[in-house]
């Protein structure tokens with residue numbers, strides 16, 4: 001994976017939570033992409049609530065960093081996001097690909113505190129993740 | 135092991151010869167036989183049954199029966215434009231006019247028939263024609279253009295069809311029939327009289343009991359014909375359609391047994407008197423009969439292929455049903471079974487309605503318990519249900535009259551469900567109810583087009599289609615398959631229903647629609663569909679807050695996403711016309727942002743490789759230079775292609791470019807169930823390919839011809855002519871109605887072509903709605919379009935002028951960096967995304983740096 005970035009300055013508090021943006025920077029039922037260190041993290045907001053989820057922004061099928069541009073919704077009540085390129089669905093809470101059990105996105109704890117969206121990069125749950133080719 | 139194969143030669147590549155080869159391939163015959171065929175005509179087999187469509191809306195290519203690649207893929211050698219002139223039975227060799235000499239182990243004669251030209255003096259004059267091949271039709275058309283009057287000799291099935299053709303060429307048309315009535319073979323006297331009346335009402339003059347004695351020419355040009363009763367008729371051209379004669383000349387000269395009146399004698403296995411030679415189709419004679427219809431020919435093809443492949447329970451040919459149903463000059467005519475009540479004791483039951491102009495006759499057995507045959511004129515809608523009653527000898531449950539006039543209570547209303555599995559549903563292709571049911575079950579078929587494709591039922595005369603459709607519905611119902619077209623799990627409604635609810639309820643957001651009619655959160659299927667419906671109904675900007683989360687990424691960023699997550703930019707170039715100044719701007723923008731540049735297939739320029747953060751910057755430049763969004767990203771109007779038309783082109787008859795631009799500007803931004811494409815050509819040469827578009831316009835001397843529901847792409851489809859020679863105001867009116875009607879009634883992601891194919895009532899119905907306003911909604915449709923036109927705004931201009939909207943065009947919400955993963959290499963002087971392998975190399979050499987910032 002090519003990452004030739006100047007590391008951005010991130011506001012990390014002692015518990016590993018990083019403040020990304022204000023809640024209203026994420027339009028209801030859309031995603032944004034955040035830069036955390038050298039990682040790209042997609043953060044989705046459910047409806048007009050402060051329920052937020054974070055996954056890796058890398059789409060293992062198209063091999064492009066685009067997940068934040070997918071459409072949010074549900075399948076049989078399970079919250080999910082569809083890749084904007086080839087439309088595979090991913091469970092927002094577990095990162096699992098709902099169309100291919102061998103594929104999984106990394107997920108990150110995410111929350112809203114005082115209208116600020118925060119993601120914890122210190123505990124990225126990607127042990128189930130199939131490494132992308134690139 | 136090619137050597138172990140034997141050689142099978144088929145003489146004649148007409149409808150039956152080709153069907154035979156298809157069956158051989160289907161049944162695996164290529165493993166056993168080297169297949170070789172001779173095709174005398176300059177083109178491979180085509181649909182002779184629908185030959186007359188050549189004058190309406192079909193080209194020679196449309197009529198072909200041969201799937202692309204059929205001969206090559208199956209290793210069948212075909213000699214096109216070459217006639218077999220000799221069969222040497224001794225040496226088992228055929229010789230052709232072009233000098234080919236082919237040895238055969240088995241030979242199949244499928245030479246068809248030729249039109250009979252009565253031995254009348256002067257019958258070979260310039261201006262006389264026959265009606266059998268595409269070349270015949272071309273010649274008739276060319277000559278017809280310089281003629282005023284045309285006569286068809288022969289008032290049978292084909293003669294009347296031919297009269298229709300002459301009439302469509304704009305000729306004053308006459309039919310001359312030797313017998314005292316039209317269609318003497320199929321119709322009795324009383325029926326003939328009604329038919330004659332109907333046909334004369336359509337402007338074709340019918341002369342019965344006329345024996346032509348002389349055809350008179352002056353200065354080598356036909357002028358009139360004289361009859362035995364000493365009357366005469368002035369005419370410029372004559373088409374003979376007085377029956378057919380089997381083409382048995384080859385068989386005759388090589389000594390095969392021939393019938394008294396011609397025809398190659400065959401047995402139940404379609405073998406001729408030489409067991410190595412078979413004859414099938416119109417050239418074959420079985421029990422003294424020639425079968426001048428395609429269905430018996432197809433049956434013979436099946437029988438012969440069974441025999442040649444030693445199929446265990448080989449089919450046999452034991453004669454055929456000569457029932458026919460057709461539309462002659464718009465008059466329905468059907469004749470089936472024992473139409474003349476020749477069965478001993480048979481009784482006739484006739485209903486003549488001189489007001490409606492219908493004649494219906496049923497022939498029943500002495501007891502009135504079995505239907506034996508009948509004739510229907512003026513209204514043949516019962517044909518599909520009556521024929522199976524005859525063919526399957528079904529005992530009538532009530533008074534036979536109820537078959538024609540449904541009486542309350544007891545009816546014979548024949549439902550397909552009551553038919554036995556052996557009942558033949560499609561007689562053209564010999565498909566039984568059992569075969570159809572099996573196909574529906576085994577292959578889980580749920581729609582007509584696939585069922586037709588798999589079983590061939592309904593692909594001949596089309597008469598059985600209603601029955602096949604009923605069968606499909608009843609089988610699906612039985613299987614518990616509810617034929618539903620719900621949008622997705624979140625809405626138990628079809629797109630059409632939701633569109634209606636949304637308009638009637640004035641619903642303006644997805645959330646309201648979901649709360650009222652749906653469940654859950656929605657998904658990537660219903661959200662973009664509803665977004666498109668909202669846009670076509672209310673025309674609110676797609677990036678406004680309540681809508682943004684519904685949009686597919688293309689709509690969400692107003693550009694087309696590419697494989698690496700970058701986008702392509704396509705500004706509108708209405709009609710494909712562009713000034714040099716604007717062209718230069720495109721070049722400059724491409725240079726400045728390092729975009730791969732390509733001319734698209736739809737007359738505009740595509741700039742690829744734009745990063746999401748570059749899009750607003752690029753569009754600032756483009757909007758300033760006068761460009762608008764091209765909607766290449768939306769299920770919306772794409773382009774109206776044009777040709778240069780009368781302004782420059784020496785052949786153009788109207789200004790096609792101006793019209794294309796006007797239409798593109800009128801309908802730009804129109805969101806629809808699927809993308810919409812259009813084109814305008816300045817003359818029939820059709821350089822803009824209008825007949826392959828959702829709506830296409832071709833200039834005529836008198837105005838414009840409007841074609842609709844064409845398609846390029848995966849399944850190309852020829853557009854149909856909706857209205858001819860109309861002026862621009864009418865054209866726009868019809869287009870407004872057509873487009874909104876489509877938007878309201880199509881399913882999601884259904885192009886106009888697929889929508890049209892499913893449209894109950896087809897072209898006639900569409901004409902009624904759009905032209906005659908049969909639903910009384912024309913004003914409403916026009917008003918909806920006018921609303922769209924009045925509220926149009928360039929999505930990109932509106933976007934770059936709204937800071938909150940621009941805000942979304944960043945790769946990171948919390949950093950200004952661009953996507954660091956993008957990597958490109960050079961090819962033909964421009965960039966393209968690096969492949970995986972190239973990325974590895976780029977990585978190692980550290981050559982890859984963050985793309986430049988703008």
Ligand code: SRM
Nearest residue numbers: 694702733734735736738740766772845846847848849885
């Ligand atoms: C760019 C272009 C090819 C080119 O380099 O020339 C193109 C590119 C794409 N076409 Fe196309 N089509 C392009 C002209 C055509 C044409 C020719 C034409 O419009 O005259 C056709 C056949 C005509 C037709 O549609 O009837 C065409 C038939 C298709 C189809 C098949 C549609 C069908 O009904 O069968 C698809 C797939 C679909 O829409 O489901 C498709 C889909 C696509 C998509 C959107 C596929 C995708 O999802 O990535 C491509 C992306 C466009 C992009 O990134 O900008 N494209 N595509 C052409 C853009 C034209 C423009 O200026 O807007």
Ligand SMILES: Cc1cc2nc3c(=O)[nH]c(=O)nc-3n(C[C@H](O)[C@H](O)[C@H](O)COP(=O)(O)OP(=O)(O)OC[C@H]3O[C@@H](n4cnc5c(N)ncnc54)[C@H](O)[C@@H]3O)c2cc1C
Nearest residue numbers: 146148149150174182183217218245246415416426427428
């Ligand atoms: C205008 C029209 C409308 C019709 N409408 C209907 C209808 O509605 N319903 C219906 O059932 N039938 C209809 N028919 C009849 C139907 O077209 C024929 O029954 C069918 O085409 C017969 O098929 P075939 O293969 O036997 O003959 P053809 O289709 O005529 O094919 C025979 C081919 O063999 C070629 N050939 C002959 N001799 C040689 C040789 N020595 N070497 C090489 N090639 C040779 C011929 O050129 C021809 O191409 C219609 C026919 C016409 C002309």
Ligand code: SF4
Nearest residue numbers: 777783786816817821
């Ligand atoms: S379609 Fe006709 S008018 Fe248009 S460019 Fe071609 S030849 Fe000229």
Ligand code: FES
Nearest residue numbers: 560562594595596
């Ligand atoms: S009966 Fe003619 S197509 Fe089926």
